[in-house]
Amino acid sequence: MFGTATPLERGLIIIGFLCLLVLPFVITNPYHIHTATMIVYFAFMAASWNFVCGYLGQLSLGHSVFSGVAGYVTVLMFTQLGISPWIGMLFGGLLAAVLSVAIGSLTFRLKGPYFTLTTIAFAEIMRIWFENTDNFIGIPLKGSEGLVVPLVGDSWWAFQFNDKTPYYYIALGLLLMIVLATIMLEKSKLGYYLKAIRGDQDGAEALGINPTKYSLIALSISAFFTGIGGAFFAQFFRYINPERNMGIDMSIDMAIMAIIGGQGTVLGPILGAFILHPIAEITRTTLGGSFLGLHLVIYGTVLALTVLYFPQGIIVPLRRILARISGRAKK
Amino acid sequence: MSAPLLKIDGISKRFGGNQAVKETSFHVDSGEILGLIGPNGAGKTTAFNMIAGYLESDTGDIQLNEKSIKGKKPWDICKAGIARTFQLSKPFGDLSVLENIMVGGFVRSADRRIIETKAREVVVFLGMEAIIDQDALNLTAFDRRKLELGRALATEPKLLLMDEVVAGATPNEASEMVELVKNIRDRGVSILIVEHVMHVIMNLSDRVIVLDSGNLIADGNPEEVVNDPEVMKAYFGEKYVQQQST
Amino acid sequence: MDLLLAAHIVKNGLLIGGIYGGVALGLSLIFGVMRIINFAHGSLLMVAMYLAWFLWKTLGLHPYVAAFITVPALFGLGYLIQSQIISHLFTREKALVVEPLSALLLTAGIFLVLDNLVLMIFGPDVRAVSVDIAYANFFIGEIPVNIPRFIAFVASIVVASGLSYWLKHSNMGRAIRATAQNRDAATMSGINVPFIYNVTFGLGVAILGLFGALLVPFFSITPTLGLSFGIKSFIVVVLGGIGSIWGCVVGGIVLGLFEAVASQFVTATSAAIFSFGLFIVILLVRPKGLMGKA
Numbered sequence: 109m110f111g112t113a114t115p116l117e118r119g120l121i122i123i124g125f126l127c128l129l130v131l132p133f134v135i136t137n138p139y140h141i142h143t144a145t146m147i148v149y150f151a152f153m154a155a156s157w158n159f160v161c162g163y164l165g166q167l168s169l170g171h172s173v174f175s176g177v178a179g180y181v182t183v184l185m186f187t188q189l190g191i192s193p194w195i196g197m198l199f200g201g202l203l204a205a206v207l208s209v210a211i212g213s214l215t216f217r218l219k220g221p222y223f224t225l226t227t228i229a230f231a232e233i234m235r236i237w238f239e240n241t242d243n244f245i246g247i248p249l250k251g252s253e254g255l256v257v258p259l260v261g262d263s264w265w266a267f268q269f270n271d272k273t274p275y276y277y278i279a280l281g282l283l284l285m286i287v288l289a290t291i292m293l294e295k296s297k298l299g300y301y302l303k304a305i306r307g308d309q310d311g312a313e314a315l316g317i318n319p320t321k322y323s324l325i326a327l328s329i330s331a332f333f334t335g336i337g338g339a340f341f342a343q344f345f346r347y348i349n350p351e352r353n354m355g356i357d358m359s360i361d362m363a364i365m366a367i368i369g370g371q372g373t374v375l376g377p378i379l380g381a382f383i384l385h386p387i388a389e390i391t392r393t394t395l396g397g398s399f400l401g402l403h404l405v406i407y408g409t410v411l412a413l414t415v416l417y418f419p420q421g422i423i424v425p426l427r428r429i430l431a432r433i434s435g436r437a438k439k
Numbered sequence: 440m441s442a443p444l445l446k447i448d449g450i451s452k453r454f455g456g457n458q459a460v461k462e463t464s465f466h467v468d469s470g471e472i473l474g475l476i477g478p479n480g481a482g483k484t485t486a487f488n489m490i491a492g493y494l495e496s497d498t499g500d501i502q503l504n505e506k507s508i509k510g511k512k513p514w515d516i517c518k519a520g521i522a523r524t525f526q527l528s529k530p531f532g533d534l535s536v537l538e539n540i541m542v543g544g545f546v547r548s549a550d551r552r553i554i555e556t557k558a559r560e561v562v563v564f565l566g567m568e569a570i571i572d573q574d575a576l577n578l579t580a581f582d583r584r585k586l587e588l589g590r591a592l593a594t595e596p597k598l599l600l601m602d603e604v605v606a607g608a609t610p611n612e613a614s615e616m617v618e619l620v621k622n623i624r625d626r627g628v629s630i631l632i633v634e635h636v637m638h639v640i641m642n643l644s645d646r647v648i649v650l651d652s653g654n655l656i657a658d659g660n661p662e663e664v665v666n667d668p669e670v671m672k673a674y675f676g677e678k679y680v681q682q683q684s685t
Numbered sequence: 686m687d688l689l690l691a692a693h694i695v696k697n698g699l700l701i702g703g704i705y706g707g708v709a710l711g712l713s714l715i716f717g718v719m720r721i722i723n724f725a726h727g728s729l730l731m732v733a734m735y736l737a738w739f740l741w742k743t744l745g746l747h748p749y750v751a752a753f754i755t756v757p758a759l760f761g762l763g764y765l766i767q768s769q770i771i772s773h774l775f776t777r778e779k780a781l782v783v784e785p786l787s788a789l790l791l792t793a794g795i796f797l798v799l800d801n802l803v804l805m806i807f808g809p810d811v812r813a814v815s816v817d818i819a820y821a822n823f824f825i826g827e828i829p830v831n832i833p834r835f836i837a838f839v840a841s842i843v844v845a846s847g848l849s850y851w852l853k854h855s856n857m858g859r860a861i862r863a864t865a866q867n868r869d870a871a872t873m874s875g876i877n878v879p880f881i882y883n884v885t886f887g888l889g890v891a892i893l894g895l896f897g898a899l900l901v902p903f904f905s906i907t908p909t910l911g912l913s914f915g916i917k918s919f920i921v922v923v924l925g926g927i928g929s930i931w932g933c934v935v936g937g938i939v940l941g942l943f944e945a946v947a948s949q950f951v952t953a954t955s956a957a958i959f960s961f962g963l964f965i966v967i968l969l970v971r972p973k974g975l976m977g978k979a
Contacts, residue, residue: 300541301545401801401805412791419787
């Protein structure tokens with residue numbers, strides 16, 4: 109995607125990133141910074157999902173399990189052992205990666221809708237287990253009630269800030285990381301192999317590709333990032349529960365943002381998040397509680413329209429328009 | 440005499456009540472083009488799939504350079520030095536012609552630049568320079584076939600298994616393919632080819648073997664084999680052979 | 686184990702299992718004929734239940750009477766969804782752009798729209814229909830059998846029998862089976878395949894209209910109950926063998942019994958873990974015939 113980007117597109121991408129970088133200097137309302145942080149966070153999550161699913165052409169609706177597990181690990185390591193959430197975050201991400209290999213080695217035997225349904229089943233098993241477990245071998249999980257991160261005040265060590273701006277920059281840093289990782293993926297053996305498996309699994313095997321092995325490598329990286337995102341989410345709200353952090357809604361959000369934007373591209377999932385999450389925010393704030401669920405009605409409609417008219421995502425027609433503009437500029 | 444490159448020793452495959460291949464043995468010598476023919480349902484593709492690791496033989500052994508490869512997975516067999524093409528060529532979408540061929544190269548090296556250089560050579564060898572950057576999904580059926588051949592060559596095989604390479608091709612395309620296959624052999628790749636089009640097999644093969652109902656019924660140079668009564672019987676039936684001999 | 690308790694468990698499992706099977710029938714039919722996994726299946730049941738509740742609330746209609754409205758209404762809804770939305774995918778498929786997940790994604794979009802439209806209209810509160818029959822029982826020996834559940838159970842058997850008879854013996858049924866086996870050959874034999882798809886989808890959803898009305902007397906409703914019913918229906922269909930009508934009923938009963946036994950050992954919510962586990966195991970252990978090679 110980046111490799112084939114026209115100069116105009118590259119320019120827009122760099123301008124866009126610079127805008128995000130200076131955003132907190134322009135807007136000062138904490139609520140707006142909060143919203144901007146959530147948009148960047150969702151872009152990061154959709155891009156993490158895309159890292160395996162977009163390039164492999166498999167639809168996982170169970171990614172929330174990685175975010176949830178890593179979130180719990182981070183919070184528990186902090187509350188029970190007094191370990192900094194930064195370390196807990198890495199540890200949670202690694203655990204999510206290990207978990208993903210265990211789940212993936214089973215689910216990758218299935219294709220298409222069957223793969224999707226088993227990913228839902230695994231994630232739901234974990235969510236239901238967390239919701240019904242108050243105490244697991246001495247670890248207080250507190251079931252569906254969830255865990256609160258105790259307030260310690262402004263502290264980098266504790267990953268807690270009075271101001272929203274540091275959270276925003278952390279999210280932006282994460283987004284930059286996944287963008288770079290995805291660009292590297294596109295240029296690497298792994299990226300080529302994932303696209304080959306997506307195109308024709310038998311054909312890929314004949315070229316020396318072990319589909320399960322490379323799918324699992326990509327999944328574990330994706331799960332690691334998703335886990336990091338889950339830890340961030342828990343720190344940002346200082347609260348974690350199975351429904352919000354591990355439920356299917358989170359998985360669906362990640363997947364449809366990537367799909368609507370354009371899966372299997374570097375920028376598609378980010379585009380999806382930047383289009384969809386503001387819809388959720390606007391409907392919630394301007395219309396209030398009386399229109400609970402309206403944003404999901406819109407998500408669903410946009411998803412259906414995308415599947416029907418832009419199966420490769422909104423990024424495709426957008427790039428066509430940009431190409432036409434830059435073509436005209438040349439003339 | 441040196442050992443053959445590929446030695447097939449009594450392989451069989453049974454699907455339920457159907458014995459697709461029965462205790463079949465043959466070999467491919469180094470530098471040879473071996474044609475494998477037989478009527479529909481003779482077990483040719485099954486034999487192919489057993490060699491390439493997509494099916495495991497029920498009996499016997501398969502050796503490449505005197506090392507057993509039986510029971511290995513397709514990707515390990517590719518690494519061992521056997522490449523294959525399929526009857527239906529499906530290019531990898533969202534990748535260009537060059538990138539499709541590069542996919543094959545990664546099995547020998549992780550260095551993207553080396554692979555790209557080698558892949559460009561393959562593109563030139565196939566005569567596909569004009570469409571090197573085209574999305575592979577937009578190719579014609581024959582170009583897809585050539586692309587698949589290119590992907591296989593990029594894995595730097597010692598032996599290439601080709602399944603029906605001229606099916607659906609125009610006469611011009613077919614003769615281009617024949618030349619290409621000969622050139623591949625000249626690069627030092629041995630070839631086992633399954634083909635229905637007789638004159639292609641006659642033209643290409645150094646030696647021909649014939650499978651019928653899972654049994655190997657002939658092995659020899661192309662002229663000998665096509666005149667073999669057993670082979671004629673397999674293709675045209677008993678009556679035809681009797682009429683011919685009277 | 687106490688014999689009476691065991692009988693209770695079996696009774697509960699059979700009743701709820703039969704209902705699961707009935708609810709899953711439409712999913713199986715639609716998958717069998719059109720190769721579409723309808724992610725919105727459970728949501729359509731939820732819509733039917735809300736419709737039955739609404740008719741009871743506003744007009745005072747008994748749910749069993751409301752069925753005469755919910756069944757045609759859901760048929761119409763299904764027919765519309767197929768003819769106006771999903772059909773576009775099939776026209777694209779003819780142009781050889783086949784993406785097996787598209788249908789799943791498209792129906793996932795419909796699922797989001799339906800669930801949240803109902804949420805917007807009726808709010809998140811739990812609703813229930815209260816009719817006298819909800820608490821009526823008859824006895825088999827010492828075992829009480831809840832009559833509305835029994836009616837729903839019998840309805841599953843009746844609908845399954847009727848459906849398989851109709852598919853075998855009616856002209857439309859034959860056309861549907863022909864289309865399921867080979868779409869292109871069916872087209873060439875003069876069958877109007879798009880119409881058959883519309884009818885099949887409508888029919889699959891109409892069955893949900895019936896069960897929506899039959900379930901509300903003993904099942905309270907929320908806008909989010911669809912997904913769990915949808916997932917249970919997937920489990921049932923996979924258990925019973927995709928596209929098989931009687932397999933569906935059997936699969937439902939297996940799941941019902943399994944849940945009834947599991948809920949003796951853990952809480953009802955945790956028992957769902959075992960259902961999901963069963964689903965994964967079935968898919969992994971006998972993947973052939975379920976997935977084939979793409």
